[in-house]
Amino acid sequence: MKQHDHENKKTLDPAETSTNRFSGNFALDLELVRTKIGHNSDVQFREFYIGGTGIGAAIIYVDGLSDKELIDQHIMKSLMVSFSEKNNQDPSLVQGVLSKELIKNQVLTISEVTETQHVNDLTSKILTGSTALLVDGLQHVLILGTTKGKSRSIEEPSSEPLVRGPRVGFTESLRDNTALLRQHGDNNNLSIIKFQVGQSSKKELVIAYITDMADPALVEEVQKRIQKINIDDVPESGYVEQLIEDNYLSPFTQVQNTERPDRVYSALMEGRVAILLDGTPFALIVPISFSMMLHSPEDYYDRWLPTFLIRLLRYFAAFISLFGPSLYISFVSFHQGLIPTKLALSIMGTREGVPFPALIEALIMEVAIEILREGGLRLPKPIGPAMGIVGGLVIGEAAVQAGIVSPIMVIVVALTAISSFAIPQYSAGITFRMLRFIAMFFAAVFGLYGVVLFFLFFCSHLVRLESFGVPFVTPIVPYRVSDWKDFMIRMPLVKMKRRREAIHRKDSIRKG
Amino acid sequence: MKHITIRILLSALLVFILLPLTGCWSNKEIEDLALIVGTSMDLEKQEGAQEESAGQPGGQPHRNRITITNQFVTSETTGKGTKTGSSPQKAYNNVSETGDAILPTLRNMVLRIDKRAFAEHSKVIIIGEDLARTLDMQKILDFYIREQEMRPSGLLLIAQNRASQTLESNKPMDIPAFQLVEMTHGHGRTTKILPPTTITKIEGKLHAGASFLLQNIVSTKGEIKFAGAAVIEGKTKKLRGFLNEKDLEGLTWIFGNGKGGLVKSVDRKTGQPIIYEVLSLKSKIKPHVNGNNISFDIKIESEGRIAEHWVVSENSIETEFLKRTEKAIEEEVERLVDNVLNKLQHEYKTDVAGFGNQLRIKYPRIWKTTKKDWDQIFSEVPIKSEVKITIKDYGTSDE
Numbered sequence: 001m002k003q004h005d006h007e008n009k010k011t012l013d014p015a016e017t018s019t020n021r022f023s024g025n026f027a028l029d030l031e032l033v034r035t036k037i038g039h040n041s042d043v044q045f046r047e048f049y050i051g052g053t054g055i056g057a058a059i060i061y062v063d064g065l066s067d068k069e070l071i072d073q074h075i076m077k078s079l080m081v082s083f084s085e086k087n088n089q090d091p092s093l094v095q096g097v098l099s100k101e102l103i104k105n106q107v108l109t110i111s112e113v114t115e116t117q118h119v120n121d122l123t124s125k126i127l128t129g130s131t132a133l134l135v136d137g138l139q140h141v142l143i144l145g146t147t148k149g150k151s152r153s154i155e156e157p158s159s160e161p162l163v164r165g166p167r168v169g170f171t172e173s174l175r176d177n178t179a180l181l182r183q184h185g186d187n188n189n190l191s192i193i194k195f196q197v198g199q200s201s202k203k204e205l206v207i208a209y210i211t212d213m214a215d216p217a218l219v220e221e222v223q224k225r226i227q228k229i230n231i232d233d234v235p236e237s238g239y240v241e242q243l244i245e246d247n248y249l250s251p252f253t254q255v256q257n258t259e260r261p262d263r264v265y266s267a268l269m270e271g272r273v274a275i276l277l278d279g280t281p282f283a284l285i286v287p288i289s290f291s292m293m294l295h296s297p298e299d300y301y302d303r304w305l306p307t308f309l310i311r312l313l314r315y316f317a318a319f320i321s322l323f324g325p326s327l328y329i330s331f332v333s334f335h336q337g338l339i340p341t342k343l344a345l346s347i348m349g350t351r352e353g354v355p356f357p358a359l360i361e362a363l364i365m366e367v368a369i370e371i372l373r374e375g376g377l378r379l380p381k382p383i384g385p386a387m388g389i390v391g392g393l394v395i396g397e398a399a400v401q402a403g404i405v406s407p408i409m410v411i412v413v414a415l416t417a418i419s420s421f422a423i424p425q426y427s428a429g430i431t432f433r434m435l436r437f438i439a440m441f442f443a444a445v446f447g448l449y450g451v452v453l454f455f456l457f458f459c460s461h462l463v464r465l466e467s468f469g470v471p472f473v474t475p476i477v478p479y480r481v482s483d484w485k486d487f488m489i490r491m492p493l494v495k496m497k498r499r500r501e502a503i504h505r506k507d508s509i510r511k512g
Numbered sequence: 513m514k515h516i517t518i519r520i521l522l523s524a525l526l527v528f529i530l531l532p533l534t535g536c537w538s539n540k541e542i543e544d545l546a547l548i549v550g551t552s553m554d555l556e557k558q559e560g561a562q563e564e565s566a567g568q569p570g571g572q573p574h575r576n577r578i579t580i581t582n583q584f585v586t587s588e589t590t591g592k593g594t595k596t597g598s599s600p601q602k603a604y605n606n607v608s609e610t611g612d613a614i615l616p617t618l619r620n621m622v623l624r625i626d627k628r629a630f631a632e633h634s635k636v637i638i639i640g641e642d643l644a645r646t647l648d649m650q651k652i653l654d655f656y657i658r659e660q661e662m663r664p665s666g667l668l669l670i671a672q673n674r675a676s677q678t679l680e681s682n683k684p685m686d687i688p689a690f691q692l693v694e695m696t697h698g699h700g701r702t703t704k705i706l707p708p709t710t711i712t713k714i715e716g717k718l719h720a721g722a723s724f725l726l727q728n729i730v731s732t733k734g735e736i737k738f739a740g741a742a743v744i745e746g747k748t749k750k751l752r753g754f755l756n757e758k759d760l761e762g763l764t765w766i767f768g769n770g771k772g773g774l775v776k777s778v779d780r781k782t783g784q785p786i787i788y789e790v791l792s793l794k795s796k797i798k799p800h801v802n803g804n805n806i807s808f809d810i811k812i813e814s815e816g817r818i819a820e821h822w823v824v825s826e827n828s829i830e831t832e833f834l835k836r837t838e839k840a841i842e843e844e845v846e847r848l849v850d851n852v853l854n855k856l857q858h859e860y861k862t863d864v865a866g867f868g869n870q871l872r873i874k875y876p877r878i879w880k881t882t883k884k885d886w887d888q889i890f891s892e893v894p895i896k897s898e899v900k901i902t903i904k905d906y907g908t909s910d911e
Contacts, residue, residue, distance in 0.1 A: 336545060344542065447539070
């Protein structure tokens, strides 16, 4: 590692750059490239003579990254066959030396051609799929765009399936993803700005926004934070997310991630900024608010009335996933008078013989279900569901039979787990699941008072949180009545004439 | 920067260490509780009772001793019955203790049960006839009104004979306290049950020194029955006597708060019974003051239907028959009302029907001078009643 660093430094040293320049001596130049990357088995060197001239040339490319057909048809064939034919007709073209202009302008049938004199430029281009063409007697090396990235076909995003909506998800190829955004609609104002992140292995990253919607200050802030990223490698957009968010100590993510182009695009139309990284299907959206975690794109595709109710249901589910077990604990261990008498009797009956207090009982079940969830995630696909059922049954049925937990606790825990999955944003669901353990401890110590206390902590943290300058709980604090139309409920689209107030943008009317 | 982070971490640590230090105070697991669902109180008759369970030998021997019976439901009694269902064990557990004040007696039960008594689900308090006759109600209920861990919506009932008997049932799986509460819901379908009277409702009346009624129950061989009402005199706050079911019917008509019920009258021509079912019931008590003379008018209006009639010869939609029937029912109701008024004015000399309240609203000045011995004045006041019955429905048959 250290040695590698050292080497890196060496190549960057300006004093040494002269030795890294191409001299025009074919053999020396080729040797220079060879010493740099020749040890890699996937780097191919192909030496040949340019048709009818006897001038030596070589192409260097990475096997698998470059389009071999393109190389064969448009580089090799052009240089060896077509050129010799041309040369035969008009020998005056070549007088011993070939000019790079001649090759570029008359011979190669490749659209993307650049030139360099520096070997480091060359190697980095070769390693990303371009093909280098060295010609004897030329000080410049031509770099030909022959990159053929490996990408899978566009599929429905597996982490955010919808009943109604486009069956399109991002892929690992950045260009495919930006193409998907462009394809969404003909919008001249969609800006896609390129950045490079990662010190050691450089990766392409783009930010996308709509010029006449997004606040220039916001765009500038995003750019600033991205430029600040200083890390060897950025394997996934999660890295970017963690490196640019406002408060890294908060349990809540302040950046939304999604695999859905339609979601990204609608966010862009609200004046937000999207960040796409090469190599991952997860795009990031900033700034976000708490309510966005509980919204799904489908909310706008379905009619407003079901959505109205489903949104309320989702908020209720979020409440249960956060407070379900803690409320149960506080009722059963502290405030038995608040339970309806008949229910109190049946809870008493079912808890008879359970050796643990409610907290321990709840912890056992909650931890068991978290293990089940985590384990189920890692299981190979064919046996996943089967093991899930077996695990669920064993824990649910046998634990009750064995008298370790009471059946009502199983209901509470199962309901809580299901509720946390009703939250559309997976990362938000995880946050709620995590926080409910804290809520449980509060409940076990102080009862309902503790739950309220925890809720106050929870609220005071949320109120202070910001995402790129936008308050996290925005329609509530600061209070913006017009934004409530699209918060816990969703009003008919006809009624939502104005854009969200929370995000500054230039044009506030949504429809004319 | 480092400094602040460390301080935040330390203070977070402090909070999380301090929180559990409180040790989950007031934490009590639900299965460790013994829910008190009903309480009965009886006067201990035997003067020389040697049961010194109050633990105060040579206390005050002349004091009235009270036997309190708590009906407990515990996780054992609910759990075992439902799970195995093998042994027909009782769903409840009655524990009695005797003493001369309520709380010390209750606390003595700790010596006998392994669970923590928990009264927040208490549904009913039954006071025995003898106790209610000898002791001031305010004194008896003082603890229950004061106590925090007590449900103020608990019902208050008076039991003829021994109150503890009403907490026993023949059927082991039933919980008598719950049964009693369920039975009061019958108030909507008969005029023979008083509307449920809770401790909160009584509290105000006790303070105001007003007379009031409590539902009376009788228990015979493990079967509970609602039987009329008990009259509590405002001045002494003691049980004055009982009204039977007929009287209670009359009272309900005066109150006008019945939600349903039947009147049985007899057709004058044929002597056959006609049953009238109340659909709506309204009454108005109008006080009149003429110098020193106070008098009252009661106006009762009711709409209802003929639910059953045995006068086969008559067609029920005929106006003449309806008029005759209405008249007969009116007379029957008047008879009921007069009967109970007579009893209240002359036998018990207590106003439990709210005449005083109406006077207070209409003539507050006069009420001020009369309220001191209102019950006495009430007993001499002339009361006129007027009943209007409208039959607007005769069922689905016209024959």
